[in-house]
Amino acid sequence: MGSTQIKVGDYEISVVDDHIGLRRNPADVFVDVTKAEWDPHRHYALTPDGFWEAQWRGHLIRRVDGTGDNILVDTGMGPGPYEHGPPQGDLLTNLEKLGVKAADINNVVTTHCHGDHIGWNMQGTGASASTTFPNATYHIAKNDWTYYSDPDNENDVFDVQVAPLESTGKSTGQLKLVLGELEIMDGVSLLPTNGHTPGHQCVLVQSRGETAVLTGDLFHNIAQIREQHWCPVFDWRTDLSTASRRWLLWRAISENWIVVSGHLPTRISIGKVIEKQGKPTWVAV
Numbered sequence: 526m527g528s529t530q531i532k533v534g535d536y537e538i539s540v541v542d543d544h545i546g547l548r549r550n551p552a553d554v555f556v557d558v559t560k561a562e563w564d565p566h567r568h569y570a571l572t573p574d575g576f577w578e579a580q581w582r583g584h585l586i587r588r589v590d591g592t593g594d595n596i597l598v599d600t601g602m603g604p605g606p607y608e609h610g611p612p613q614g615d616l617l618t619n620l621e622k623l624g625v626k627a628a629d630i631n632n633v634v635t636t637h638c639h640g641d642h643i644g645w646n647m648q649g650t651g652a653s654a655s656t657t658f659p660n661a662t663y664h665i666a667k668n669d670w671t672y673y674s675d676p677d678n679e680n681d682v683f684d685v686q687v688a689p690l691e692s693t694g695k696s697t698g699q700l701k702l703v704l705g706e707l708e709i710m711d712g713v714s715l716l717p718t719n720g721h722t723p724g725h726q727c728v729l730v731q732s733r734g735e736t737a738v739l740t741g742d743l744f745h746n747i748a749q750i751r752e753q754h755w756c757p758v759f760d761w762r763t764d765l766s767t768a769s770r771r772w773l774l775w776r777a778i779s780e781n782w783i784v785v786s787g788h789l790p791t792r793i794s795i796g797k798v799i800e801k802q803g804k805p806t807w808v809a810v
Contacts, residue, residue, distance in 0.1 A: 527809030534732025539585040543601025543616035546579035566748035579788040594631035603644025630658040636741025637722040638669040640682035666724025667702040720766030737783035
């Protein structure tokens with residue numbers, strides 16, 4: 526099995542699991558993919574009983590020497606309660622197991638504004654709402670903010686976990702809307718990969734000749750490493766999400782990047798994409 530923590534030059538990237546997602550029929554998620562097309566991938570890409578099950582999580586980026594900022598990429602689905610599985614999300618608990626408290630986070634990066642990536646952004650609602658990470662700058666893609674702020678694009682979780690940053694974040698200086706590429710720490714940059722949502726962004730970590738990329742929802746299932754044209758129903762524009770996926774995975778192969786996925790099962794979620802018999806293949810590291 527692979528790792529839940531990886532070093533990239535001067536940086537350490539750690540998985541911070543929150544909760545196991547719903548068990549879904551893959552035909553309901555990848556509606557254009559036939560049963561026959563799934564068959565070559567079924568043994569490694571689905572559960573033994575044929576379901577797709579995503580892990581909800583965030584990732585912690587920090588320097589190995591303990592200096593500099595603590596960066597949390599995505600905040601999971603939130604505290605719950607949930608009807609399936611354990612009743613409560615564990616992101617804060619697992620963060621503390623890494624020796625980091627909510628107040629120690631300096632930057633929160635949202636790869637995109639879907640509910641399973643923003644669930645711990647805020648605590649409380651209405652007038653009592655406050656940021657979970659009181660000392661952090663929240664980096665939200667401007668295109669996502671604009672899209673989900675439109676009443677025609679209803680997103681209840683956005684309204685609770687992101688929209689309050691407009692007042693809360695402005696008063697505390699915690700909100701930063703991002704358009705395009707942005708370096709938030711030496712060697713740590715935000716990289717636009719639109720398509721899954723209008724403002725989807727990955728996080729690039731480059732240090733001492735090594736590179737890792739945190740992919741958010743660039744792909745959801747390990748089968749998409751090979752079948753890069755497969756798109757889930759969650760993608761806002763499948764033409765853009767496919768183009769972004771192909772472009773980034775091509776770079777990951779050609780430049781030997783470490784890939785830190787958003788939803789693959791824990792202990793195979795960090796890997797590399799290599800060419801095997803002429804086809805892109807996932808190898809956990």
